[in-house]
Amino acid sequence: MKKTFVLVVLFILPIVAYLFFASGINNFGKLPTLTENIGDIANIDDNVILQDKITILGFLGSDLENKKGIAFNLNQKIYKRFYEFNDFQFVMIVPKGNESKVAALKSELGNLADVAKWKFAYGDKEQIQRFFNELKTDLALDENLATPYVFIIDKDRNLRGRTNDEDEGTKFGFDATSVAELNNKMEDDVKIILAEYRLTLKKNNASR
Structure with missing residues (x-):
């Protein structure tokens, strides 16, 4: 016994x-839906779309030199782990006129991973601010049209996040300056939304 x-x-x-x-x-x-049916980024830059994509959305602004740390944190902790999933992408919004800075940043990121799913959208100040406002968060862009927070957008252009986060209550985005937050919170939430779509795909395939 x-x-x-x-x-x-x-x-x-x-x-x-x-x-x-x-x-x-x-x-x-x-993963809870916090804001439904935000606009498509294609309205700002038609080279990038959100519809039917699982998107990590960020606003790097015009001061890209000082946002490299954010980009590298995301690249190492989130992008490299999940970029091989179908329909997964990173979309970073920057003001027009910063194309050469973006090219330099992508080149640096490319030394660490395949950056094919890093997308950059370019808009003017009013377009970027208007699009950010559509997220309906408790956050704000700075004078360079940037924020350290990044957001999870599902295939139907809904903002996903947390409604009972132990630190913030409602959590709209993830602070990409914090490796601990990326490791302990964002990674888990990306896993959940990818699992949602895998489960839906399995159910659809099984019903055929």
């Missing part, structure tokens, strides 16, 4: 616990 109990504790319980938590993420986890 003792041997059976020990075997259960050592081998069965860890497996049960793993299956419980795995099923919690893959089958029951759903």
Whole structure:
């Protein structure tokens, strides 16, 4: 009897616990929708679209030299982990006139990963501010039209985030200057939204 109990504790319980938590993420986890149906970035720059894409959206502004840390944090902690998923992309919005700065940044990022899914959209001040306002967050752009926060946008152009974050309550975006936040929060939330779409795809395939 003792041997059976020990075997259960050592081998069965860890497996049960793993299956419980795995099923919690893959089958029951759903990232809350905070803002529905934001505008498509194609209205600003028709070289980039949000519709039918899972997008990490950022506003790097015109002071790109001082935003390299944000870009590299995102590249290393989020992009490199998930960029091979279908329909996944990064979209960074910058003011027009910064194309050469973006090219230099992409070149540096390209030394660390395939940057094919790093997309940059260019707009004027009014377009960028108007688009940011459509997110309906509690955040703001600075004088360079930038914010350190990045956002998860689903395939239907809905802003996803957290409604019961332990630190902020409603959490619209993720502070890309904080490696801890990217590791401990954003990575988990990206996993959840990708799992949502994988599950939906499996259900659709099974019903055919």
